Amino acid sequence: MAVELKPGVRFRSAVGETEVVVIKAPAGAVDLRCGGHPVVPIGDEPPAGLSAETGFDGDTLIGKRYTDATGELELLCSKGGAGALSAGTELLVLKDAKPLPSSD
């Protein structure tokens, strides 16, 4: 189920505790999933009884950013949990950011 994403909008996983907030979104709809199942908007009750599918059974870590191959989609994980994030069947990857020296 593809939906239009907008920066600042939040979703939760249907298979675990994961919550994400959209940082950057490509134009057009995205089939955003966690554990292989579509995520649901925060506030909506996810369908019960789902678990992560094989191949999507990694996990998410709080405070990490996840991105697709184009870099046009970027999410921030605001709560970690079971299940890997994907756009359709393309797994999202951790965004590598070289830590900057603290300036404040």
Added chain:
Amino acid sequence: MHIGMLLQMAADGMGDRVTLGSLSDGTTMAELATRARRAGTVLAGMPGERVALVDLNSEAVPIALFGAALAGKPFVPINYRLTDEQLRDLVERTAPATVITGEGVADRLGPIQGIEIIERKEFLDRTADPSVEEADPYAGDPDSVAVLLYTSGTTGAPKAAVLHNRNLTSYVISTVEFAGAGEDEASIVSVPPYHIAGISSVLSSTYAGRRVVHLEAFDPQAWVDVVRAEAITHAMVVPTMLNRILDVVAADDRGLPSLRSLSYGGGPMPLAVIERGMGLLPGVGFVNAYGLTETASTIALLGPDDHREAHAAEDPDIRARLSSVGRPLPSVEVVIRGVDGTVLGPGERGEIWVRGEQVAGEYDGLDAGPDDGWFNTRDEGHIDGGGFLFVHGRLDDVIVRGGENLSPGEIESALLEHPSVAAAAVVGIPDPDWGEKVVAAVVPAEGVVVDEDELRAFVRAALRSTRTPERIEIRPDLPFNETGKLLRRVLREELAQRFG
């Protein structure tokens, strides 16, 4: 995103860490988040559309900053050091608002239409009261205004810079690693809450999980004492603070063993001071951060390795980088443009323009938003062949003498090269023939007598005659504001009186 979310994430991921105060009796991240949620309810229920704060540093600053965001009201920290009249004027401009005040401030303000006052102690007591309902930490619009900061107004009346939640959160998540601080790290905050660095330090430290110890107001001995007593690892200072800290460290020779990182910014740092710091504190990594209120803090930085490399270099081009502000952050773009808007190449001087999610570039009540995302900093600068950015000064300070634009920074640097000069400032004052003429004020090095004619000859040899100050006033100090910004307007008036 919304700044309330940054705190909630920190509380979820690092709830047990002490985030404010001493390790033994400080406030944990979970406690801070709870108090901020209560503050959200308290501040939402108080009159006015904004939450102002006229106070020294304390735990009330982070609680009010996050609490105001959860209440959906802009947070407006105001300079308590202003004269009563200036203070009243800014508070009036902030109405309708609730103002959190420190000791004695309510009396200074008196009754003001549309202003409700709550004393710091009462505010803190209410956020500690478990019967107060907790606001939703996730509610909040990323486009809403998080902070209004009055710029220092060194050249004119203060303007209120508008920082949206998305500007601040974008800065934090693109520059700070979540929970990236070690559990032993602690940061001292001595810049006042009405300075952008006071705001960004709260946000960055919260997200990194770094404990914060507030110094009520800056004093060099107190700063050194707290760094030693609290095993402080990180600090941010403005240029005038650093030299005074170094005086204390040099006098007692005990060093600052716990300190790992010292960042500085908020104005030009004299080369001699940073070299002195690197010599006295060899174990410390120095970071030069360049940013503006309007860019939600840092947009370029010169890191510890850059400092060491430049300091050790033989090549004058590399060595010069010790006076640069380093390279732009990966999350922002910086270009130099000529007055006609064309983008200039390496080494060419022009206006510094910046673009990025963190860049706000908006002022309250004015509709001059950034042009196509690009914001003109009004700073003059250039970028060298290696991508290092050099800042020469404010364009508003440029002296126009007989149609020629002269940069005070260049002339000040030339003056500072002379061994008899400890500090120098150059301004233009009205002149019937040239429009403006160049004059300078110089503070002599300790125990040295400055010869005006010799100094003028020295500058003429380094630059050329049009850039040589026509007169130089020798004086014991220069007028700085408390965050280390030279008050050029004040100096210009004083020198115009004397030499006009």
